[in-house]
Amino acid sequence: MNDFDAVDPLAHVRKLFDLDDDVVYLDGNSLGAPPRAVAERMQEVVRQQWGRRLIRSWSEGWWEAPQRVGDKVGRLIGAAPGQVVVGDSTSVNIFKALMAAVRGTDRAEIVVDAGTFPTDGYIARSVASLTGLELRPAPLDALELSDATAVVLLNHVDYRTGRLADMAALTGQAHAVGAKVVWDLCHSAGVLPIELDALGVDLAVGCTYKFLNGGPGSPAFIYVPTAAQPTFRQPLTGWTGHRAPFAMAESYEPDPGVAQARCGTPDILSMLALDAALDVWDEVSLVDVRTKGLKLTAYFRSLVEDLPGVEVITPSDDWRGHQISLRHPDAAEVMRELIARDVIGDHRPPDVLRFGFAPLYVRYSDVERAARTLAEVLAS
Ligand SMILES: Cc1ncc(COP(=O)(O)O)c(C=O)c1O
Numbered sequence: 001m002n003d004f005d006a007v008d009p010l011a012h013v014r015k016l017f018d019l020d021d022d023v024v025y026l027d028g029n030s031l032g033a034p035p036r037a038v039a040e041r042m043q044e045v046v047r048q049q050w051g052r053r054l055i056r057s058w059s060e061g062w063w064e065a066p067q068r069v070g071d072k073v074g075r076l077i078g079a080a081p082g083q084v085v086v087g088d089s090t091s092v093n094i095f096k097a098l099m100a101a102v103r104g105t106d107r108a109e110i111v112v113d114a115g116t117f118p119t120d121g122y123i124a125r126s127v128a129s130l131t132g133l134e135l136r137p138a139p140l141d142a143l144e145l146s147d148a149t150a151v152v153l154l155n156h157v158d159y160r161t162g163r164l165a166d167m168a169a170l171t172g173q174a175h176a177v178g179a180k181v182v183w184d185l186c187h188s189a190g191v192l193p194i195e196l197d198a199l200g201v202d203l204a205v206g207c208t209y210k211f212l213n214g215g216p217g218s219p220a221f222i223y224v225p226t227a228a229q230p231t232f233r234q235p236l237t238g239w240t241g242h243r244a245p246f247a248m249a250e251s252y253e254p255d256p257g258v259a260q261a262r263c264g265t266p267d268i269l270s271m272l273a274l275d276a277a278l279d280v281w282d283e284v285s286l287v288d289v290r291t292k293g294l295k296l297t298a299y300f301r302s303l304v305e306d307l308p309g310v311e312v313i314t315p316s317d318d319w320r321g322h323q324i325s326l327r328h329p330d331a332a333e334v335m336r337e338l339i340a341r342d343v344i345g346d347h348r349p350p351d352v353l354r355f356g357f358a359p360l361y362v363r364y365s366d367v368e369r370a371a372r373t374l375a376e377v378l379a380s
Contacts, residue, residue: 004299004364010292014361016280017213024366024373026345029187029323029356032213034277041276045269057268065271066219066240066262072278073212073221076286077185077204078195083229085261086208086221086271090186091119093205093222096234096261098127098151100224101180101203103233107150109134111143111179117159120184124153140165149179151202156194157187157321160348162297162314164188164321171199186210189221190281191322191359192290196223203228211322211358214274222261229257238263280360292359293322296367300324300355303371307378313352326353328378337377343370 005011017033019025025033049057061068070084077084088096102110112124114137121137128135138144140163145152152174157164167183174181185206188194190213196204204223208214224232237252239245241262244253254260297314301324305312311327314320328334328351335347345355355370 002363002365002368004295008292008364009288010284010359011363013280013283014363016283017361019361022342024343024370026343026355026357026362026366026370028213028358028362029210029321029354030346031216032210032277032358033361034215035213035280037279038215038273038276042269042273045272062266062268065268065275066266067257067259069271069275069278070221070258072275072281073189073206073208074223076190076194076212076278076281077206077223078193078197078199079223080197080226083197083225083258084221084223085258086274087219087262087266088222090184090205090207090220091123092236092263093220093261094120094123094153094182094184095127096236096263097182097203097205097222098124098153099131099235100232101151101182102127102131102133105133105150107133107179108148109136109150111136111138111145111149111152113140113143113154113158113165114138115140115158115160116153116155117184117186120153120155140170143170143173145174145177145179147177149174149177151180151182153182153184155184155187157323159187160313160325160352160354162187162320162323162325162354164192164315164319166319167194167201168199171201175200187321187323190289191286191293193286197225201225208274208277210356212274213277213280213358213360215270215277218270218274218277219267224258224261229260232260234261236263240264240266284360289359293357294318294320296357296359296362296364297322297324299364300357300367300371303367304374307375309378322359323354323356325355327351328353334374334377337380338370338373341373341377343373345370
């Protein structure tokens with residue numbers, strides 16, 4: 001056993017995941033691995049809750065699942081209960097959040113970080129054109145916010161480079177000019193301590209299929225702080241966000257709490273797979289997870305940074321998430337070769353190789369094998 005694995009306080013957590021021992025999985029930042037408990041729970045949900053209880057299950061826990069599972073996500077992102085709801089996709093939740101943030105504003109612009117994940121930029125552009133505001137992409141280090149800025153949409157971790165944004169400083173910068181801030185936590189939820197309540201973040205969204213291991217296409221989340229709920233108005237006024245959905249009233253009246261961020265019928269199978277996956281966090285502290293993530297990424301970096309043709313584009317200081325991104329002219333080909341050798345990362349065009357290090361199940365021995373295999377591929 002690798003020396004670092006022998007003293008890893010999270011080493012036992014890998015056993016909670018259904019993973020092949022001879023595969024090095026470094027793509028948990030795209031699709032997390034399945035916790036073992038998920039398959040068992042899905043059997044129970046399909047056979048018992050759906051099969052035996054049939055429609056009665058809606059009143060035996062299904063209806064409230066988006067808020068209940070939302071509270072579990074909330075514990076991982078520094079949100080007290082009653083402020084997070086799970087449902088829809090990140091893209092849809094970005095739309096709800098931005099539309100709510102600019103509603104009634106007399107300000108002229110929406111700002112998005114220039115390196116944003118594409119869907120955030122696409123949705124922000126739609127919101128701008130629907131509301132008559134300008135969309136201004138700006139570099140994270142020079143956002144140049146002003147009293148014309150209604151809202152800033154920021155990625156906590158840059159999906160391409162792995163750079164971690166300073167949530168405290170940037171939230172403060174937006175608030176200093178009276179702008180709101182919406183954070184996209186897709187690449188940070190579950191792997192580092194986040195303090196949404198303490199920082200006074202206005203709104204946040206994120207997916208659950210990456211480091212939260214909810215499964216392919218598992219529902220996303222949206223954070224609406226208690227203080228903002230009375231004035232939060234999102235445009236997708238579906239019946240499940242109604243104050244009294246089963247009254248079947250003619251007109252829409254939003255739920256007074258976070259449930260107003262719901263829209264249509266929740267995807268219960270995916271939601272309950274996520275519910276089971278989140279139980280893994282009962283076993284770990286986010287501080288340990290973050291510490292291990294920094295160590296894994298530092299170790300990988302030290303082993304690959306001098307390889308021929310490789311340029312590391314992930315920051316070397318602690319302002320990084322749990323991935324290392326390398327630039328290489330033959331990135332697509334190199335990743336194909338790595339995957340053929342059971343070392344799984346991913347490639348982002350044109351020339352970026354991404355390796356994600358999910359601290360709950362990635363071992364230091366995986367880091368060594370990935371680096372060794374990369375060296376072999378580059379030499380061949
Ligand atoms: C930062 C970020 N935002 C959003 C998304 C995707 O959003 P959706 O869940 O709507 O597909 C991703 C997916 O990789 C992402 O990395």
